[in-house]
Amino acid sequence: MEQKELWLTSLIVDNPQEGFELAIKLSRMGVKSTQPDIEVLKKLRKDYSNSASGLTAASHVIAVNFQTISAANEYWKK
Amino acid sequence: MEQKELWLTSLIVDNPQEGFELAIKLSRMGVKSTQPDIEVLKKLRKDYSNSASGLTAASHVIAVNFQTISAANEYWKK
Amino acid sequence: MEQKELWLTSLIVDNPQEGFELAIKLSRMGVKSTQPDIEVLKKLRKDYSNSASGLTAASHVIAVNFQTISAANEYWKK
Amino acid sequence: MEQKELWLTSLIVDNPQEGFELAIKLSRMGVKSTQPDIEVLKKLRKDYSNSASGLTAASHVIAVNFQTISAANEYWKK
Amino acid sequence: MEQKELWLTSLIVDNPQEGFELAIKLSRMGVKSTQPDIEVLKKLRKDYSNSASGLTAASHVIAVNFQTISAANEYWKK
Amino acid sequence: MEQKELWLTSLIVDNPQEGFELAIKLSRMGVKSTQPDIEVLKKLRKDYSNSASGLTAASHVIAVNFQTISAANEYWKK
Numbered sequence: 001m002e003q004k005e006l007w008l009t010s011l012i013v014d015n016p017q018e019g020f021e022l023a024i025k026l027s028r029m030g031v032k033s034t035q036p037d038i039e040v041l042k043k044l045r046k047d048y049s050n051s052a053s054g055l056t057a058a059s060h061v062i063a064v065n066f067q068t069i070s071a072a073n074e075y076w077k078k
Numbered sequence: 079m080e081q082k083e084l085w086l087t088s089l090i091v092d093n094p095q096e097g098f099e100l101a102i103k104l105s106r107m108g109v110k111s112t113q114p115d116i117e118v119l120k121k122l123r124k125d126y127s128n129s130a131s132g133l134t135a136a137s138h139v140i141a142v143n144f145q146t147i148s149a150a151n152e153y154w155k156k
Numbered sequence: 157m158e159q160k161e162l163w164l165t166s167l168i169v170d171n172p173q174e175g176f177e178l179a180i181k182l183s184r185m186g187v188k189s190t191q192p193d194i195e196v197l198k199k200l201r202k203d204y205s206n207s208a209s210g211l212t213a214a215s216h217v218i219a220v221n222f223q224t225i226s227a228a229n230e231y232w233k234k
Numbered sequence: 235m236e237q238k239e240l241w242l243t244s245l246i247v248d249n250p251q252e253g254f255e256l257a258i259k260l261s262r263m264g265v266k267s268t269q270p271d272i273e274v275l276k277k278l279r280k281d282y283s284n285s286a287s288g289l290t291a292a293s294h295v296i297a298v299n300f301q302t303i304s305a306a307n308e309y310w311k312k
Numbered sequence: 313m314e315q316k317e318l319w320l321t322s323l324i325v326d327n328p329q330e331g332f333e334l335a336i337k338l339s340r341m342g343v344k345s346t347q348p349d350i351e352v353l354k355k356l357r358k359d360y361s362n363s364a365s366g367l368t369a370a371s372h373v374i375a376v377n378f379q380t381i382s383a384a385n386e387y388w389k390k
Numbered sequence: 391m392e393q394k395e396l397w398l399t400s401l402i403v404d405n406p407q408e409g410f411e412l413a414i415k416l417s418r419m420g421v422k423s424t425q426p427d428i429e430v431l432k433k434l435r436k437d438y439s440n441s442a443s444g445l446t447a448a449s450h451v452i453a454v455n456f457q458t459i460s461a462a463n464e465y466w467k468k
Contacts (some may be wrong), residue, residue, distance in 0.1 A: 008407040011465050017086040020104070024111050026410070026456065030449030031461035033414050035439040049113040052126035056135045057446045059108030063142040064453040066104065072465035075089050075150035095164040098182070102189050127191040130204035134213045137186030141220040144182070153167050153228035173242040176260070180267050205269040208282035215264030219298040221253045222260065231245050231306035251320040254338070258345050283347040286360035290369045294340030297376040300338070309323050309384035329398040332416070338421050361425040364438035368447045371420030375454040377414065387401050387462035 009074035011072035019073055036054065089150035097151055101143035105136065167228035175229055179221035183214065245306035253307055257299035261292065323384035331385055332390035339370065401462035409463055413455035417448065 007029065013019050035041055048054030070076075086109065091097050113119055126132030148154075163185065169175050191197055204210030227231075241263065247253050269275055282288030304310075319341065326332050347353055360366030382388075397419065403409050425431055438444030459464075 006407065008410055009405060011406050011460065012467065015087060017084065020086055020107065024108075027449055027453065029091050029410065029446045030414075030452040033452065034435075034445055034448045038106045040440060044440070044442040044445065045112075048446065049124070050118060051442070052122040052129070052132055053135065054442055055112055055122065056126065056132065056139060056448065057443065057450070058112045059105055059153065060135070060139045060142065061446060061450045061453050062108040062111065063105065063139050063146070064450065064457065067142065067146045068453070068460050070146050070150060071458045072460060072467070077090065077150070093165060094167050095162065098164055102186075123190075128196060128200070130200040130207070130210055131213065133187045133190055133200065134204065134210065134217060136190045137183055138213070138217045138220065140186040141167065141183065141217050141224070145220065145224045148167065148224050148228060152229065155168065155228070171243060172245050173240065176242055176263065180264075201268075205280070206274060208278040208285070208288055209291065211265045211268055211278065212282065212288065212295060213254070214268045215261055216291070216295045216298065218264040218267065219261065219295050219302070223298065223302045226245065226302050227305060233246065240330070249321060250323050251318065254320055254341065258342075279346075284352060285362070286356040286366055287369065289343045289346055289356065290360065290366065290373060292346045293339055294369070294373045294376065296342040296345065297339065297373050297380070301376065301380045304323065304380050304384060311324065311384070327399060328401050329396065332398055336420075357424075362407065362430060362434070364434040364441070364444055365447065367421045367424055367434065368438065368444065368451060370424045371417055372447070372451045372454065374420040374423065374449050375417065375458070376466050379454065379458045382401065382462060389402065389462070 006050050011075060013029070013070055016070070016076055019069040019076070020062070020066055023069050026065040026069075029063040032059065089147055091147070091151060094148070094154055097147040097154070098140070098144055099145050103139045104143040104147075105139040108139065167225055169225070169229060172226070172232050175225040175232070176218070176222055179218045179225050182221040182225075183217040186217065238273070245303055247307060250304070250310055253303040253310070254296070254300055257303050260299040260303075261295040264295065294310045323381055325381070328382070328388055331375070331388070332378055335374045335381050338381075339373040340378040342373065344387060361378040400461055403459070403463060406460070406466055409459040409466070410452070412457055413452045413459050416455040416459075417451040421452065 007027075011022070013022055032041065037045075048058065086104075089100070091100055108117065113122075126136065164182075167178070169178055188197065191200075208214065241261075245256070247256055266275065269278075280290065323334070325334055344353065347356075358384075360370065398416075401412070403412055420433065425434075438448065
């Protein structure tokens with residue numbers, strides 16, 4: 001199972017954009033933790049990436065994770 | 079893919095309104111990260127921008143991102 | 157487009173009630189940023205203001221924005 | 235319109251339970267700001283108070299508002 | 313009505329697990345504040361406890377309340 | 391009932407990945423607190439793990455819990 005691999009060693013990244021990309025990654029790993037089968041995920045991805053509500057819901061999860069990452073990086077102010 | 083371009087170099091903006099606009103941008107980039115095809119996005123946008131629940135959901139994501147941006151800017155109090 | 161006008165110059169307001177009203181305004185501007193057509197918004201408003209789940213969802217977005225405004229105002233404790 | 239009356243002069247309350255009650259009030263005022271007609275609200279209330287998802291959604295909004303009230307009161311630790 | 317009884321005198325608990333249990337209690341009181349009729353609640357509980365989306369929504373509300381309780385207890389670090 | 395066992399003695403973990411795994415655990419315990427019957431859970435899990443919206447909702451709950459765990463660990467910066 002994916003989670004046994006080392007994939008999240010730090011929340012600290014160089015800039016907000018890398019932070020946003022890490023937020024996307026966390027959101028996907030949250031999905032993968034529930035459904036580890038890549039083939040099923042690929043099929044489902046096609047569904048929700050063509051659904052307005054599915055895409056908004058995905059963006060919502062990213063926003064929550066981006067909040068965490070941004071706080072961890074003290075908003076890259078320093 | 080859009081994310082390879084530099085589009086988010088800082089969370090610091092001059093005032094709350096620019097912060098709100100950045101929150102809108104983050105919300106859209108969250109969508110785009112899942113569905114990068116502009117033509118599909120245009121078609122879906124027409125759908126959810128005519129749906130009360132779709133618009134409320136979009137406003138919710140903006141609110142979460144605005145929380146992050148506002149904290150980053152210490153609420154523009156200084 | 158509405159957002160070009162100056163409508164959000166500060167998050168600081170005199171008391172919690174004004175803060176709640178500003179949270180309502182932010183929630184509506186989040187909707188308007190996605191659907192700027194006033195006539196469409198009026199029509200949709202009639203729909204969701206008669207739907208229990210639509211009203212709860214609207215109240216949820218207001219709650220998130222009120223969190224931001226309240227933090228900005230240090231909860232009006234001073 | 236209800237909001238013109240003074241109904242929220244402070245977020246500070248004596249204990250967590252009063253804070254929870256204030257969170258309930260804020261959640262209802264969020265609904266009322268979108269649908270001020272008491273008769274419509276009464277009718278809708280009957281609907282969602284008999285729906286599991288409606289009740290969970292209502293509890294979710296209360297939880298968000300309780301977060302705000304609790305932070306305002308520094309969690310009643312002092 | 314249940315809320316008149318004293319049921320929430322403090323957010324401070326001994327350890328994270330008691331905090332999680334308090335978060336569950338707050339989530340249920342949020343539901344009960346909208347639908348105080350125990351018989352209706354029992355019937356609805358059977359519905360949503362057999363629905364995947366209902367259970368996820370319930371877990372979401374608990375997570376929000378656990379955030380509040382955890383902050384109140386300074387994450388039980390001391 | 392599961393919650394009587396000791397399963398959450400601390401929110402402090404060694405690194406972000408263990409924090410993410412704890413967030414997954416909290417999300418599942420939130421579900422289990424409402425539906426303790428393992429057989430029902432197994433059946434429902436098959437349903438939502440094959441639903442795009444169910445997986446996104448699960449990832450959302452994990453994101454909220456990960457926020458709590460990350461704050462508890464001061465983002466593993468030290």
